[in-house]
Amino acid sequence: MIEIDALTKVYGAAQVRAVDEVSLRIPAGSVFGFLGPNGAGKTTTIKMLAGLLTPTSGRVRLGGFDVARQRPSAMAQFGAVLEGSRNVYWSLSAWQNLMYFGRLKGLRKARVAERAQDLLTDLGLWERRHDKVGGFSRGMQQKVAIAAALIADPPIVLLDEPTLGLDVEATRTVKNWIAEQARELGTTILLTTHQLDVAQELCDRVAVIRQGRLVADLPTRELLARFRERDRYEIRVEGAAPSGFDAVTRDGVTTISARVSDPLEVYDVVERLRAQGAVLESLTQVQPDLEDVFLALVSEPSHA
Amino acid sequence: MTFIRGFAAEVRKGLLDLLAGWREVLMEMITFPLFYLLIVLFMGRGQLRADLLLPVLLGMVALTFIHEQVNRVFWSYLGDIQSGVLEQTCLTPLPPAASILGRQVSAVIAALPTALAVLATGAVAVTVQGGELPVDAQMIVPLAAIALGTCGLALILCGLTLVFKRIEIITQLSVAVYAIAGGTLVPLAAMPDQIAFLSRLVVPVAPGIEAMRDILLGGHSLAALPTGWGLGWLLAQPLLITAAGVVLFNRFEHLARHRGTLGRH
Numbered sequence: 140m141i142e143i144d145a146l147t148k149v150y151g152a153a154q155v156r157a158v159d160e161v162s163l164r165i166p167a168g169s170v171f172g173f174l175g176p177n178g179a180g181k182t183t184t185i186k187m188l189a190g191l192l193t194p195t196s197g198r199v200r201l202g203g204f205d206v207a208r209q210r211p212s213a214m215a216q217f218g219a220v221l222e223g224s225r226n227v228y229w230s231l232s233a234w235q236n237l238m239y240f241g242r243l244k245g246l247r248k249a250r251v252a253e254r255a256q257d258l259l260t261d262l263g264l265w266e267r268r269h270d271k272v273g274g275f276s277r278g279m280q281q282k283v284a285i286a287a288a289l290i291a292d293p294p295i296v297l298l299d300e301p302t303l304g305l306d307v308e309a310t311r312t313v314k315n316w317i318a319e320q321a322r323e324l325g326t327t328i329l330l331t332t333h334q335l336d337v338a339q340e341l342c343d344r345v346a347v348i349r350q351g352r353l354v355a356d357l358p359t360r361e362l363l364a365r366f367r368e369r370d371r372y373e374i375r376v377e378g379a380a381p382s383g384f385d386a387v388t389r390d391g392v393t394t395i396s397a398r399v400s401d402p403l404e405v406y407d408v409v410e411r412l413r414a415q416g417a418v419l420e421s422l423t424q425v426q427p428d429l430e431d432v433f434l435a436l437v438s439e440p441s442h443a
Numbered sequence: 444m445t446f447i448r449g450f451a452a453e454v455r456k457g458l459l460d461l462l463a464g465w466r467e468v469l470m471e472m473i474t475f476p477l478f479y480l481l482i483v484l485f486m487g488r489g490q491l492r493a494d495l496l497l498p499v500l501l502g503m504v505a506l507t508f509i510h511e512q513v514n515r516v517f518w519s520y521l522g523d524i525q526s527g528v529l530e531q532t533c534l535t536p537l538p539p540a541a542s543i544l545g546r547q548v549s550a551v552i553a554a555l556p557t558a559l560a561v562l563a564t565g566a567v568a569v570t571v572q573g574g575e576l577p578v579d580a581q582m583i584v585p586l587a588a589i590a591l592g593t594c595g596l597a598l599i600l601c602g603l604t605l606v607f608k609r610i611e612i613i614t615q616l617s618v619a620v621y622a623i624a625g626g627t628l629v630p631l632a633a634m635p636d637q638i639a640f641l642s643r644l645v646v647p648v649a650p651g652i653e654a655m656r657d658i659l660l661g662g663h664s665l666a667a668l669p670t671g672w673g674l675g676w677l678l679a680q681p682l683l684i685t686a687a688g689v690v691l692f693n694r695f696e697h698l699a700r701h702r703g704t705l706g707r708h
Contacts, residue, residue, distance in 0.1 A: 191703070224526070225527050229526075245449060245535075
């Protein structure tokens with residue numbers, strides 16, 4: 140479990156509040172999405188969580204251990220892949236990197252070797268284990284970084300933009316793997332990403348930070364439901380656009396956007412379409428995706 | 444046990460880097476002996492004078508360790524900060540100062556091939572000039588003092604670079620000060636008293652080099668070193684500098700965590 144209490148970071152003489160009183164509870168075995176636009180305070184929060192940056196005030200506990208006061212125990216609970224960083228030594232091979240980081244975490248050599256074999260096999264890197272990481276593709280380097288973060292089998296893993304710059308296949312491998320870690324092994328995963336489709340697919344819960352403050356912290360489904368536009372429907376009909384509707388025609392199919400004050404009014408809309416001879420193809424209530432929700436949250440007027 | 448495993452991993456990584464950079468080691472094994480011979484030639488006005496070969500050889504061997512322990516470790520540490528790998532090493536239960544100490548041990552081992560090449564060149568040159576290369580097991584003590592004291596300096600410089608950008612010049616300067624004020628080329632006894640006093644006090648290699656000269660050139664025992672401040676200071680100075688290095692490194696590391704400068708990628 141990750142517990143963050145009133146975490147605040149104030150920088151420099153200008154007293155810039157990069158993170159302001161952020162509190163989160165991330166239960167064990169869940170995938171938690173931590174989202175925010177550039178400069179919102181995501182990286183600062185993550186670095187404080189990892190103990191790489193000392194908070195001005197507030198507290199972080201990883202698996203029950205205080206990061207500031209019980210650093211060695213807290214770090215034993217934790218593995219991370221940080222964005223914009225190499226994370227592993229490019230001059231060493233994948234195998235040497237895993238052995239190095241495993242030993243650095245305090246594991247016995249035999250245990251590290253066993254775990255490294257499992258991880259490299261799972262990630263499809265076993266055949267290239269003795270090649271230098273510097274010669275790997277971006278996707279393979281990222282897989283080595285993920286393997287290094289998980290070498291000690293930590294119960295808590297932070298993945299900062301884990302699919303950034305990866306091709307479709309590598310992204311799918313990483314996504315499947317994240318889901319498997321959480322669902323089957325019970326690992327708590329804190330995920331940050333700008334790829335909101337990835338977050339929507341993987342995260343049980345999502346928090347959004349903006350200008351250093353949390354503007355949302357809800358289960359993903361609940362967050363999406365809150366932004367569901369119950370009064371908007373999308374109706375697709377064959378052929379040209381009927382008159383009196385807000386419609387767009389493309390490739391012989393017309394999409395009508397209908398706004399109603401009462402769900403029963405949908406029947407009236409359909410009746411009006413039938414009266415004009417329109418052939419109904421589909422009728423759906425508009426469902427927002429995480430991107431819509433995110434944009435709505437970060438574009439609201441600031442109250443700061 | 445965690446500390447020992449982490450420390451050993453750091454040493455092993457340093458040695459793997461050394462193996463990967465064997466061409467650089469080979470170049471140093473050629474250039475350092477060449478520099479040694481050139482320095483003796485310049486100091487001897489074009490002659491490989493027997494009275495200069497041995498004192499300069501001692502200084503050059505010491506400089507080899509300084510180069511590896513300060514220059515190589517500093518640049519590799521800075522590289523880790525800039526590539527972001529250092530942050531990963533901080534996500535372990537291992538105290539960050541232990542990482543520097545592990546790098547120091549591998550740097551000392553990394554210095555051995557070049558130091559041996561310089562020694563071999565010196566031995567040949569001394570023999571050709573009709574002399575004999577003295578050997579004394581007591582040498583190990585001042586050599587260890589030099590390695591330990593240099594480790595303290597490396598800790599301070601690595602700590603500084605965690606907080607301040609572009610301090611490369613300080614590293615270069617400190618190596619130059621070592622070469623000039625440490626007595627590597629000119630004995631402290633030949634320097635002005637105040638300079639010699641300061642060197643013995645704060646330059647980590649100075650007491651070690653002075654002791655090596657006393658043992659190998661003067662034939663004195665460790666217990667009765669005639670120049671410098673004696674065996675007590677030879678042992679105490681590197682310990683004090685390393686202790687100061689650990690304290691300062693931890694302070695700088697603490698400051699870096701406050702400012703968020705552990706990674707600058």
